[in-house]
Amino acid sequence: DYFSGEPQAQLSCLNRAAEFVLRTQKVERRFMGLVKRMKAAYDVCCGSEALSQTERDHIHYYLAVRSIVFKLTKGDAPDVTQMNARVREMIAEALKADGVEEIYFLGDKKAESIDIFDEDYLARINKIKLPATKIQLLQKLLEKAISDFKKVNQLQGINFTRRFQAIIDRYNERREDDVLNGEEFDTFSQEMTDIIYDIKTEMGTWADLGIDIEEKAFFDILAHMRDKYQFTYDDEKMLSLAKEMKSVVDNTSKYPDWSKRDDIKAKLKVELILLLHKHKFPPVANDDVYMGVLAQAENFKEHHMSALN
Incomplete structure (x- = not known):
């Protein structure tokens, strides 16, 4: 689909590829490591005429997927400056597709304007169709929410951190071949969403x-x-x-x-x-x-x- 030339199919392909990489932590680490090595080799020989356009396109494809995964998990996207303009645009569009547009800015200055406790905002997150991607986004939301709350209330922040880490540990301890079904993904998503709501509740207990x-x-x-x-x-x-x-x-x-x-x-x-x-x-x-x-x-x-x- 990526090489078909149809923009929507290309975006969908990039998002599905990122979803596949994110299915387990082991797959993610292996993919990210291999593409990093590929990029190092490409940096050495990118000026060579021995590389065909098809080979360059495939390299840019893997770099694009790696950049999307990086943005979802770390908050920034490497390699983008070395890609052609069309690939850069596709990465930005892929990251903003399927209700992910606000998450694209997490870690940037625009993140301050995001109300992660807003019911409509959480509803948009929960409508994301790619389950592993949704887990990563909820993880980033919780990391930000807990970090901000801990600055005011260290004790409760630590308590929420422990709950959150227990969920992440269970999620990451799955075997490589242990592919979650939709219901299991929903369980993890709901547990994370519950913590977000509990933080919101805790933040309002002072008034009483x-x-x-x-x-x-x-x-x-x-x-x-x-x-x-x-x-x-x-x-x-x-x-x-x-x-x-x-x-x-x-x-x-x-x-x-x-x-x-x-x-x-x-x-x-x-x-x-x-x-x-x-x-x-x-x-x-x-x-x-x-x-x-x-x-x-x-x-x-x-x-x-x-x-x-």
């Missing part, structure tokens, strides 16, 4: 508590430490403590280079530990509790300041 999303991150780490070390501490007191903790961390925002100054970081740690001690959290001093809370504070401060700068 009467605090903001950043204070909720401190509340979560306090609750986690309370449950982990099994001591009693009232939720209302933790809400008040979470608000004060965020206020303490925010006060260091007047020092733009705080992350590079050991004196400011030491001052922040002391102030937080004194605040925890003042509120008798935990009731009996515990260094692990302090370290866990400080880790969330530093994570929040680092990303909060990056967003402001």
Whole structure:
């Protein structure tokens, strides 16, 4: 189909080829490695008259498929600049076909305008007909969603990362000859979509508590430490403590280079530990509790300041 000259058939062929490569991680790695070696050899002899046009066309075909797989899995597409204009256009069109147009921009500046929690947006993703391709796209969406959420709430971000990684591990542990049927692909897709919805739900839980999303991150780490070390501490007191903790961390925002100054970081740690001690959290001093809370504070401060700068 690719060599038939019909644009729609060519695009469909490129997408089906990428889908075939993505069916298992082992196939993907083998294909990507072999085409990389082919490209290295082609770079050496591309100026030779011994190469026929048909051979060049086949080389560009494999490079095009490799570029599509790269874009779907890594976020950028190598080799494109060395292809002729028509092949470059076909890669761009193939990546934007079948509802993939917004995903094409993930990793670019335009990604900031994408609302991955939008119902219509997720519906378009779920309508993609190539199952392995859809899995890759959902994987990229989740990586971005979890990465962004972790910048605010490290603890919950880690929890979502573990759930997500467990799905990916099961998906990648399949044998090379273990081809999934449609229902099995749907199961993986649904599990990933469920995590996206759960992140959206988690991002809204702060409102019910009467605090903001950043204070909720401190509340979560306090609750986690309370449950982990099994001591009693009232939720209302933790809400008040979470608000004060965020206020303490925010006060260091007047020092733009705080992350590079050991004196400011030491001052922040002391102030937080004194605040925890003042509120008798935990009731009996515990260094692990302090370290866990400080880790969330530093994570929040680092990303909060990056967003402001």
